[in-house]
Amino acid sequence: MTPTILDRSRNNVSGHQIFDSYFSNSQLPIIKGIRDKDMKLGLPEVTEVEIIRHYTNLTNDAFGVDNGTYPLGSCTMKYNPKRNDKLSQLAGFQKSHPLQPKKTLNGLWQFMYEMQIYLAELLGMDAFSLQPAAGAHGELAGIYIIQKYFEAERKEQRNTILVADSAHGTNPASASMAGFECKIIQTDKQGLMDIEMLKKMLDTNVAALMLTNPSTLGLFEKNIIEIAKLIHKNGSLLYYDGANLNAIMGITRPGDMGFDIAHINTHKTLSTPHGGGGPGAGPVGVKQFLRSYLPIPIADKNGEIYFPNYKLPNTIGRIKANYGHIDVLLKAYCYILTNGPQGLKETTENAVLNANYLQIKLKEILPPVFNKLCMHECLLNGDILKVSAYTFVKRLIDYGIHPPTLVGAGCVYFSDDLGSAILMEPTETETKETLDEMVMIFRQILDEVKENEDFIKNAPHSKNVSQIPFMAQEII
Amino acid sequence: MYGYNTLNNNDKKLMLKEIGLETINSLFQDIPEPIRMIRQLNLPQPYSEWALEKKLVNLAKNNIHTDEYFCFLGGGYYNHFVPAVVDAIVNRSEFLTSYTPYQPEMSQGLLQALYEYQLLMAKITGLPIVSSSSYDGATALADAALMCDSIQKENKNQKLLVAKSIWPQYLEVLKTYMSGRKIEIEMIDYDIKTGMLNFDELRNQIQQENPVGFLFQSPNAFGIIEDIAKVTNICNNAKVISVLSFNPLTIGLLKTPGELGVDIVTGEGQPLGIHLNAGGSSLGILSTHSKYRQYIPGRLIGKVKDIKGNPAYSLVFENREQHVAREKANTNICSNQALNSIKSAIFLSYVGETGFRKLAMLNYEKTQYLMNNLLKLKDVELVFNGMVFNEFVIKFPISVKIIIEKMLSKKIFAGIEYKNISEIENTLLISVTEKLDKGDLDYYISSLKEILA
Numbered sequence: 001m002t003p004t005i006l007d008r009s010r011n012n013v014s015g016h017q018i019f020d021s022y023f024s025n026s027q028l029p030i031i032k033g034i035r036d037k038d039m040k041l042g043l044p045e046v047t048e049v050e051i052i053r054h055y056t057n058l059t060n061d062a063f064g065v066d067n068g069t070y071p072l073g074s075c076t077m078k079y080n081p082k083r084n085d086k087l088s089q090l091a092g093f094q095k096s097h098p099l100q101p102k103k104t105l106n107g108l109w110q111f112m113y114e115m116q117i118y119l120a121e122l123l124g125m126d127a128f129s130l131q132p133a134a135g136a137h138g139e140l141a142g143i144y145i146i147q148k149y150f151e152a153e154r155k156e157q158r159n160t161i162l163v164a165d166s167a168h169g170t171n172p173a174s175a176s177m178a179g180f181e182c183k184i185i186q187t188d189k190q191g192l193m194d195i196e197m198l199k200k201m202l203d204t205n206v207a208a209l210m211l212t213n214p215s216t217l218g219l220f221e222k223n224i225i226e227i228a229k230l231i232h233k234n235g236s237l238l239y240y241d242g243a244n245l246n247a248i249m250g251i252t253r254p255g256d257m258g259f260d261i262a263h264i265n266t267h268k269t270l271s272t273p274h275g276g277g278g279p280g281a282g283p284v285g286v287k288q289f290l291r292s293y294l295p296i297p298i299a300d301k302n303g304e305i306y307f308p309n310y311k312l313p314n315t316i317g318r319i320k321a322n323y324g325h326i327d328v329l330l331k332a333y334c335y336i337l338t339n340g341p342q343g344l345k346e347t348t349e350n351a352v353l354n355a356n357y358l359q360i361k362l363k364e365i366l367p368p369v370f371n372k373l374c375m376h377e378c379l380l381n382g383d384i385l386k387v388s389a390y391t392f393v394k395r396l397i398d399y400g401i402h403p404p405t406l407v408g409a410g411c412v413y414f415s416d417d418l419g420s421a422i423l424m425e426p427t428e429t430e431t432k433e434t435l436d437e438m439v440m441i442f443r444q445i446l447d448e449v450k451e452n453e454d455f456i457k458n459a460p461h462s463k464n465v466s467q468i469p470f471m472a473q474e475i476i
Numbered sequence: 477m478y479g480y481n482t483l484n485n486n487d488k489k490l491m492l493k494e495i496g497l498e499t500i501n502s503l504f505q506d507i508p509e510p511i512r513m514i515r516q517l518n519l520p521q522p523y524s525e526w527a528l529e530k531k532l533v534n535l536a537k538n539n540i541h542t543d544e545y546f547c548f549l550g551g552g553y554y555n556h557f558v559p560a561v562v563d564a565i566v567n568r569s570e571f572l573t574s575y576t577p578y579q580p581e582m583s584q585g586l587l588q589a590l591y592e593y594q595l596l597m598a599k600i601t602g603l604p605i606v607s608s609s610s611y612d613g614a615t616a617l618a619d620a621a622l623m624c625d626s627i628q629k630e631n632k633n634q635k636l637l638v639a640k641s642i643w644p645q646y647l648e649v650l651k652t653y654m655s656g657r658k659i660e661i662e663m664i665d666y667d668i669k670t671g672m673l674n675f676d677e678l679r680n681q682i683q684q685e686n687p688v689g690f691l692f693q694s695p696n697a698f699g700i701i702e703d704i705a706k707v708t709n710i711c712n713n714a715k716v717i718s719v720l721s722f723n724p725l726t727i728g729l730l731k732t733p734g735e736l737g738v739d740i741v742t743g744e745g746q747p748l749g750i751h752l753n754a755g756g757s758s759l760g761i762l763s764t765h766s767k768y769r770q771y772i773p774g775r776l777i778g779k780v781k782d783i784k785g786n787p788a789y790s791l792v793f794e795n796r797e798q799h800v801a802r803e804k805a806n807t808n809i810c811s812n813q814a815l816n817s818i819k820s821a822i823f824l825s826y827v828g829e830t831g832f833r834k835l836a837m838l839n840y841e842k843t844q845y846l847m848n849n850l851l852k853l854k855d856v857e858l859v860f861n862g863m864v865f866n867e868f869v870i871k872f873p874i875s876v877k878i879i880i881e882k883m884l885s886k887k888i889f890a891g892i893e894y895k896n897i898s899e900i901e902n903t904l905l906i907s908v909t910e911k912l913d914k915g916d917l918d919y920y921i922s923s924l925k926e927i928l929a
């Protein structure tokens with residue numbers, strides 16, 4: 001293992017330039033709980049060049065979209081445009097304090113206001129809050145809105161949230177975090193939500209159904225109109241997990257499908273970088289009848305004046321300090337403006353085209369689980385591989401491709417009968433050439449399996465560490 | 477062709493042919509007609525790169541930022557310096573454009589950086605377990621409250637004691653998070669002289685309510701440093717989990733909360749190398765004892781063995797998390813604050829042991845300088861006499877609104893108005909960082925003197 005920054009520490013060196021010629025008192029103040037001079041924390045002492053080399057070397061053993069193809073299903077690992085990064089770092093935003101007098105942040109309010117409107121249009125909702133910090137946080141906000149709505153408006157106790165068995169783990173986790181009971185609806189033979197089962201499960205306890213459309217199986221829930229009707233007839237609400245929005249921009253909108261609440265993951269569809277796990281952003285939108293429940297503040301406009309509006313009568317309150325992940329949201333805003341309406345639609349078209357192309361091209365090696373067109377990602381069956389899907393895709397690492405999503409490795413969950421399923425989401429920013437190359441590599445790995453099964457079983461072979469077993473035991 | 481699409485017409489034709497379709501439109505045949513968009517999205521037409529830059533530059537210009545005006549604003553977010561090394565590393569695309577390290581074999585560097593964050597932050601909190609997933613200081617505190625509830629559900633009443641002297645925004649977030657679980661929040665008052673916790677009330681309430689935990693902040697919302705050891709003593713005696721929200725920079729001067737007996741340490745990581753960004757994104761610090769590890773939300777990095785038996789970094793203990801445990805997960809967190817935690821790790825490496833202390837000392841000294849000189853002005857008084865670190869509350873003889881306004885015309889963000897503390901009006905929370913030099917502090921003093929005259 002590479003030494004840690006702590007291992008590199010030496011006495012009496014430093015990287016910092018921390019001094020002030022006027023204030024240089026080294027006398028410790030008398031405060032309760034003061035840490036004496038000889039009580040060290042154990043922070044490292046290293047020079048600036050050592051820090052830069054240490055971290056630069058660490059980045060060399062990491063893999064981003066800028067390094068290569070990243071078909072990680074459900075994560076929408078598209079290219080993150082550089083101009084967005086640059087423009088998110090303008091001093092007027094980067095160096096603004098959140099608690100400045102309102103009138104010194106007019107640019108912030110205007111940006112937020114416009115962003116809310118763009119997102120509302122993109123998702124077919126009426127109002128948006130930019131506050132949630134990630135998709136799961138948007139879900140949580142949505143769940144609190146649902147809870148508050150039944151409490152305040154309907155004066156009803158509804159304790160159940162329905163989720164599909166194919167739903168992302170955050171859906172059931174968000175529901176139970178807010179104290180709801182989760183009930184799971186199964187997937188039918190065609191890979192869609194089992195409507196008959198849904199019908200049976202609807203009762204006056206059901207507050208809402210959370211749904212991803214297209215689902216995490218890469219299929220469009222084509223019964224969505226009927227589902228929405230059933231849900232609303234039952235007096236329940238319909239929540240849209242917007243993680244897969246890249247499949248439908250400009251084609252259809254959650255609002256038009258009948259969803260009442262929706263979030264969008266800007267770090268997926270709107271190209272903001274994932275940062276090795278975050279920060280992302282998960283703005284949450286609602287139909288008009290739920291606007292007054294949104295987290296506060298939202299940006300508002302009065303004549304020509306933009307301002308933060310705290311006066312939403314039924315608000316669930318704050319879900320986070322301040323206004324949201326402004327640095328991240330700025331990148332998403334730049335993305336929308338660069339693409340325009342036509343560009344966003346083409347983004348979706350090409351994302352779906354790429355996924356279907358990949359599905360067809362890989363069909364002999366990895367047949368699609370459901371034998372039909374897919375949306376922006378394709379679910380392939382790894383059962384006919386001679387080695388486990390887990391080790392097969394590890395070999396991709398040696399070829400400079402990030403493995404796709406599998407059970408437990410990636411962000412979605414598949415039921416037992418899909419234990420060796422592989423979810424691939426190429427995104428629209430891969431060229432036909434890179435897709436062809438990827439298919440070729442898959443074939444090559446298949447040949448390698450025939451020649452030397454063990455070699456593939458032990459992949460990857462080009463990295464600083466060897467294969468790490470699934471859910472490996474931790475060494476304490 | 478707009479935006480970032482990479483397929484040309486020829487590509488599209490060939491690809492459609494392979495799929496066996498004629499038109500792009502037929503890819504979407506599963507989407508029922510009635511819900512298809514029949515118009516274009518009503519969004520602005522595409523911007524050229526330079527037009528986009530102009531648009532953003534103009535928006536940014538409509539904000540006044542902290543390089544333009546002297547910033548005496550705090551309240552949980554501070555105008556500290558951000559060393560150039562931080563931006564240099566985190567703008568590298570290998571970290572910036574990668575996903576959560578689900579494939580450890582190709583992410584050892586990223587995993588190590590996150591692991592080092594855990595190590596470094598543990599030195600600051602004084603507790604061994606650290607996660608970098610809470611979104612900010614407010615949600616970290618709420619996450620800690622949920623942990624208390626999960627840990628103590630069986631033994632205690634579903635009640636939570638919370639100090640009145642936490643940031644108002646944090647309390648709002650906490651209330652939102654607790655509303656679902658139906659956890660009742662009871663507030664613990666502060667002493668109107670010292671600004672510190674009212675310990676008698678704390679003792680009594682703990683006895684009466686038998687709560688799942690007690691949440692407090694130090695330095696608190698008045699800038700006052702609490703007697704942490706005394707709080708944890710009271711909590712420990714009653715077997716109540718103590719949760720602190722702290723400013724990590726104070727540990728340059730003070731003992732770690734872990735050492736003082738705090739069970740769960742939370743805080744806002746922004747002071748450690750993260751730009752203000754109008755309040756986000758930032759970093760939620762969350763840290764606890766080994767015995768509570770299964771309750772901590774979010775990603776944990778640990779060491780495992782590869783198939784050759786060599787040590788390697790990996791995400792560990794994933795059966796706590798949503799992608800494995802689903803509705804039984806201890807939190808729903810998925811995307812998190814990874815890159816911001818790396819920022820603060822780089823920051824801590826950069827300042828190091830001595831720099832960290834120096835920085836905290838500078839903040840303390842400059843705060844003392846400003847405070848002492850302001851108190852020389854006529855009718856300007858401290859509201860509380862407790863010890864402070866980098867901010868303090870002052871009571872003025874005239875309307876604070878007028879002061880803020882007039883200071884603004886002198887290019888000073890004078891402080892944060894507190895509407896009403898214990899019926900005392902016209903109070904201002906004034907905050908100082910190392911970035912303000914003596915001249916800046918003197919300018920604040922002379923400006924205020926002029927306004928009050």
Ligand SMILES: Cc1ncc(COP(=O)(O)O)c(C=O)c1O
Binds near residue numbers: 075265
């Ligand atoms: C379908 C789906 N829903 C929800 C989420 C959670 O979003 P986030 O990671 O932004 O919290 C994800 C992301 O992994 C997802 O793929």
